[in-house]
Amino acid sequence: MTTPQKVKSAFRHAVRLGTGRACLLARAHPEIDFSAYLIEAALTCFAYDGQAEPSRAAYLYELYCLVPQQARIRRAVLRGLATERTDTWALTQLFGLTLFFAQQGDAAARKTLYRNFLRNLIRSSDWAGADEIITLDGLAGLHYVARKYGQYLKRHPDDWQDDGPIEFFQEHHPTIDAWAELRQWAETDADVQRYLQNVKNTLASQAYHQAARPQPEPVPTLEELLQRPPGTYVRLAVRRQLPGPAEARLLAERLLTERNPAVRENLLYLFSRIEFPLGYAPILALARQKPGRYRLAEFATDALAHLPAPEVRAFALQKLARTTRPGQYTSILRSNYQAGDAALLTSLAARFHNEHTIEALAISYVAIYEANPTPECAGPLLALYAKMNCGMHRYEVVKLLIANGLLPAWLHEELPFDSYHRTRLLHQPPA
Template structure:
């Protein structure tokens, strides 16, 4: 293999791990290079930063599989691996999704492989997987198989199951009477009967809409006193009157307990502190007390203020800390022309996914407030390094808002692992941007 081929394959693998559409475009431009080993690795492993939030990348991977001559080899390898893979829930879930796509594309062996792996769920050391995919691939037969398998555990181990999976299956298969089918099968099978009884007793229902609670000083103080004040939106923080906000601000000035102080600052991260910001700056300049995120929330509370001393603290932290992610928001209201070079330097310090993900929050917050074409270089560096499709979506939207979306990224998002980015490509091209 020539050095050029090796470079292209490294570039392809880098894109695949991040989930960007560059991988598809590389395949398209290099039909003579065999990328099958890399695609197989991408099929086995969900490389997303937060797999639970992003979900399976099966559609993204399958698009790559369909593109190359080694398609049959890859499908056979993935199905073989699925049947023996013991754990890694998110990788297994992705492989089960791929099995569904293979089956729908005319590979009947995918159903056999999925059944074989599902049978092993009861074995020690095998992580449970495949129930949603089995029901999708084999309809009511798959649903009955799931009911029997899960029902066996309910019957023998006094376990339980709610009705979410069956109700979702029923919603997608309106021509069936799923509960009737379970009832009929349950008369002959004690495990299916146990499953049916459990899902009836544990009926899943979407939480009913509740009238939104209006936040007040009293409610926030009650939550702080109970150590239960965790999250509040900007809209909810704005429920409070100026007098109530000032009352909370007075209390935080007097508060000596650092953990309680943090709870107050969670509020002021979403609503501007009404007094002089020096207390906030003093906290942000100090060390984080044990078992608190006090400095982080002090920094977030300072996003509403501009001041030379705030900017100086930001510059000092940027230069003295290898990872200044906790201090990036100091620049939100103190950004100056040319600061994109500061952010470029910070973004170039590491390619580590954890590092890039940690600084992405601050970069996004800074450029949501500061509209400038100078955002292009630092945001593109993050885009080209991050394996979080959710942040990548935020970054692309900022590039569009500032009219600096490159043609390269515009075409890549058409094949991105993030479905919202794929839809965004359609909008961008439709609007001629």
């Protein structure tokens, strides 16, 4: 028997993940008060990466419209917008929700939206709220935003502003010349004039520095990259210069004799992207080393994902039996998968709860089952779906289930209400 407490627990879990199950539960149980969990989700950005994933404000507003405790939720959101001073992505979510209230004629929401723009700023978040005000009031909203920035610049003359709000307005109102309107306002409004001049100065500075940049250096050769200290730049550049088969073989032979550990790290990163052509044994030996200053064992482990061999598979299974970082070793199964491995992958997804671990598993499981289409992918992918708060990788999981003809009816029912817009588009209406 399903108790109200179990339904509440299921709703809270779903709304934190951002799945459509929350909407279905709210519809099916209007007698249950879900407001505490909706408030929690409104005040906190539960998305795995709030910067990369679009705001969940629209998703939360849909849920708000389904429940009877709207007054309580609305008060909490408006209070949250007035007090959020630590999390940029929670702040933008609250601005988005407040915009929805204001668009329905809520005078207090409108006032709160305006009042909290450029107020008690979170570092590097002075842009938050500008788009919502412009969305709400168009040209009048742009005027307000420009004046507020001008007033802020009067107190902070060393600050700079770009043309983001102007471009946002122009995109949504292509028949109105935003720059012409700003110039006209600036004739009689010192705050707008200050903002407009600051934006012009910023754009001029950007253009100057762009023009003054020296001619770009020649693209470094792969050899030059290998000689550089390991780091993010080198890895990104290596991805753009992956060698062909003949050069890859020469680089593999070099790895066997190279003594410089920095170069060896760069070489191993290269072979985490392409197959090491001299067999698995040298890479497996490096993967078995203890971690040190250089990331040799880590990148060697990554390189094993391209190398099918019984010993490589045995290494992965041995590590997975005791590791706390399973995503590093499940990736090896991409080239070493066997029928029945779904049971292991399902158990790993069930065992771990940390969001970073679940995200790493999601990345590796998607790669495994893209390379190894099989009906048994359903177990591991559904186990992940039940825990993932990353909307973008949830989309990839659902795509794989659909591609294999394994999407359960209950999950298909949730898709139109997911927090991630691309997942919603995967829903297929009845024929």
